[in-house]
Amino acid sequence: MDMPIPNAAILGGKARIVARLAAVLPADAVISDPAETRAYECDALAAYRCAPLAVVLPRTTAEVAAALRVCHELRVPVVPRGSGTSLAGGAMPTADCVVLGISRMTAVLDTDYPNRFVRVQAGRTNLAVTGAVEGEGFFYAPDPSSQLACAIAGNIAMNSGGAHCLKYGVTTNNLLGVTLVQMDGTVVEFGGPWADAGGLDLLGLVCGSEGQLGVVTEATLRILPKPEGARPVLIGFDSSEVAGACVSDIIKAGILPVAIEFMDRLLIEVCEDFAKAGYPDCEALLIIEVEGSDAEIDEQLAAIIGIARRHNPVEVRESRSEAEAKRIWLGRKSAFSAIGRLSDYMCLDGTIPVSALPLVLRRIGELGAEHGLRVGNVFHAGDGNMHPLILYDANKPGDLEICEALGAAILKLCVEVGGCLTGEHGVGIEKRDLMGVQFSGPDMEAQMRVKDVFDPGWLLNPAKVFPLEISAGRRAG
Numbered sequence: 001m002d003m004p005i006p007n008a009a010i011l012g013g014k015a016r017i018v019a020r021l022a023a024v025l026p027a028d029a030v031i032s033d034p035a036e037t038r039a040y041e042c043d044a045l046a047a048y049r050c051a052p053l054a055v056v057l058p059r060t061t062a063e064v065a066a067a068l069r070v071c072h073e074l075r076v077p078v079v080p081r082g083s084g085t086s087l088a089g090g091a092m093p094t095a096d097c098v099v100l101g102i103s104r105m106t107a108v109l110d111t112d113y114p115n116r117f118v119r120v121q122a123g124r125t126n127l128a129v130t131g132a133v134e135g136e137g138f139f140y141a142p143d144p145s146s147q148l149a150c151a152i153a154g155n156i157a158m159n160s161g162g163a164h165c166l167k168y169g170v171t172t173n174n175l176l177g178v179t180l181v182q183m184d185g186t187v188v189e190f191g192g193p194w195a196d197a198g199g200l201d202l203l204g205l206v207c208g209s210e211g212q213l214g215v216v217t218e219a220t221l222r223i224l225p226k227p228e229g230a231r232p233v234l235i236g237f238d239s240s241e242v243a244g245a246c247v248s249d250i251i252k253a254g255i256l257p258v259a260i261e262f263m264d265r266l267l268i269e270v271c272e273d274f275a276k277a278g279y280p281d282c283e284a285l286l287i288i289e290v291e292g293s294d295a296e297i298d299e300q301l302a303a304i305i306g307i308a309r310r311h312n313p314v315e316v317r318e319s320r321s322e323a324e325a326k327r328i329w330l331g332r333k334s335a336f337s338a339i340g341r342l343s344d345y346m347c348l349d350g351t352i353p354v355s356a357l358p359l360v361l362r363r364i365g366e367l368g369a370e371h372g373l374r375v376g377n378v379f380h381a382g383d384g385n386m387h388p389l390i391l392y393d394a395n396k397p398g399d400l401e402i403c404e405a406l407g408a409a410i411l412k413l414c415v416e417v418g419g420c421l422t423g424e425h426g427v428g429i430e431k432r433d434l435m436g437v438q439f440s441g442p443d444m445e446a447q448m449r450v451k452d453v454f455d456p457g458w459l460l461n462p463a464k465v466f467p468l469e470i471s472a473g474r475r476a477g
Contacts, residue, residue: 010053010076010096017076018054021098024066031055040099043086044146045430047346047400052079052093059104061179061187061217068215069185071098077462078183080211082123082151087347088428090158090210094462100215102153108132109218117176117193119220122153126160129221138223141168144424145333153216158426159208163332164289166382167258168224170424172207177220180206180213183455193220205450210426211461213454230258230291232328233301236282236314240264240365240377243284244357246311247381250288251354255303260382261287261332267339267378267389274338277331278324280315286381287332289325335378336389343391345376346403350414351423352384363413364388371406373399385423386414412437427465435467444470 010017018032031037032054042049053076058064071078077097084091084101093099105123112118113136120129126147129140143162144150150160156178161170168174177191191203206213237243240262247260263271263285272279279285286308290300305316319325331338339345352360361377368375368390379387388410392403411421411431415438421431435444448466451458451474458474 007075007077007096010074013074014053017070017074017098020070020074021054021056021067024070025056025058025063029057029059029063031057037099040081040084040093040101043081043084043089043091045087045089045092045346045428047344047394048089048092048429050093050095052097052099053095055099055101057101057104061181064100064102064181064215064217065185065187067098067100068181068183072184072457072459075457075459077459078215079461080153080157080215082154082157083125083146083149085146085150086154086158086426086428087349088158088422088425088430090154090426090428090461090464092429097462102215102217103151105217112193113138113223115193116223117220118223119177119193119218120152122156122178122216122219123151126150126152126155133223134226137226139226140221140223141174142171145336147333152219152221156207156216156219157209157211158424161380161383161385161424163259163261163329163380165380165385166260167256172204174222175203175207175219176222178203178206178216179218180216182214183457183460188214191220208426210428210465212451212465214460227258227291228293229297230289230325231297231301232259232287232289232319232325233305234280234315234317234319234328235286235288235305235308236280236316237284237286237311238282238314240284240361241358242311243286244361244381246286246308246313247357248355249307249310250304251382253303253307255300255307257288257290257300257304257382259287259289260380262377262379262381263287263332263335264377266374266376267335270338270342270376271331271335274334274341275327275331277327279331280317282314287328332378339376339389339391344394345392346390346407347425348386348388348390348407348410349423349425350386350388350411350419350421352386352414352417352419354382354384356417356419357381357384360386360413360417364410367406367409367413371402371409373402373406375406375410380423383423384419408434429464432463432465433467435465441470448474
């Protein structure tokens with residue numbers, strides 16, 4: 001994958017850059033030994049790698065600001081990094097950049113249960129936010145599959161979702177405020193612990209901006225009371241297309257489960273082998289969860305199962321205990337790691353209208369056959385957020401390029417049926433050359449003008465989001 005040519009002057013001045021950073025940060029916060037920076041040369045899109053010039057690991061907003069002021073003065077590009085779980089290359093460095101990781105910034109700064117918010121440093125992991133408030137009967141709703149490891153900062157950068165986004169929304173629906181450090185070290189705050197702020201929606205601008213506008217160091221998040229109860233049901237079908245049609249009918253009926261997750265046979269088998277969740281033997285599986293009182297759950301599940309029966313399911317099975325429900329979700333949330341035991345893979349996240357699920361699932365199978373690669377499907381079916389997993393052999397010459405071509409064809413298909421390139425992983429480097437499929441030239445120019453305002457030197461997270469040929473002039477400027 002093409003990357004911009006490193007700045008030779010920056011590379012030649014590495015010792016000076018590291019010394020300046022070391023002068024404003026604690027002794028253990030600057031890493032420059034190539035053996036130690038190697039751990040930061042890629043994120044979860046591990047097919048592409050590049051060692052950075054140096055890495056800084058601050059612990060406070062003030063330290064982040066100090067590091068950015070140095071890099072701004074020396075014109076050194078900066079790549080913000082949360083936990084490195086990005087599947088789109090969102091935290092991949094360039095050879096002339098400093099990686100600014102916030103993994104040491106994990107503190108809980110404030111909790112307010114009557115007003116239902118928590119304020120945390122943005123390096124805290126997603127699951128640890130719920131861990132901080134669950135003792136009082138609350139939880140943080142967005143739940144990406146990587147929630148055990150992914151940082152809130154990365155969730156904000158990519159506007160991450162999760163299995164329960166159908167009912168509770170994605171990060172932007174649960175984000176109340178941020179502390180943002182701009183490239184020149186200026187610290188600003190957007191939003192706050194209230195339902196909505198007046199004026200321009202700058203918070204909405206930051207959420208999903210992929211580290212292009214600043215480094216998020218603190219976040220105020222909405223927390224919710226735990227539901228009275230929840231119960232998933234497993235529904236197996238003899239084809240992916242039929243399962244997709246069932247999802248469409250459930251949504252058309254006006255029923256709002258807390259989650260509708262889809263898995264095809266490949267994913268069912270590898271996840272069952274990994275988690276022993278008791279998944280049925282079928283071609284496609286829906287995991288549908290509802291919540292509320294026992295009476296509400298029974299009523300909702302009866303309606304859902306009634307719709308599913310019209311599609312001749314292979315099996316319908318309600319969970320019988322909390323332990324069984326946990327195993328069901330462990331299998332689903334282990335999908336990416338489980339498939340990694342089988343093969344190298346690339347995970348996409350195009351989003352489509354729910355009504356297009358049967359067509360798109362069929363076409364993905366056809367496209368995989370045309371390119372000679374297997375594709376497994378696991379995704380948030382309720383909101384049409386697809387996650388095709390393309391299996392390939394990283395050691396086989398040409399296989400990665402075939403995988404990339406197949407991925408591009410699938411994402412173009414998503415746009416063609418009325419969807420978009422990314423639902424929650426972001427554009428990063430993975431989809432930047434496909435931006436023209438969804439956006440016109442004027443569309444992208446408008447987006448780049450926003451970056452011009454926040455980061456005039458285009459030093460933040462270089463080579464991401466925008467095609468290199470249209471952003472090169474701004475980087476040079």
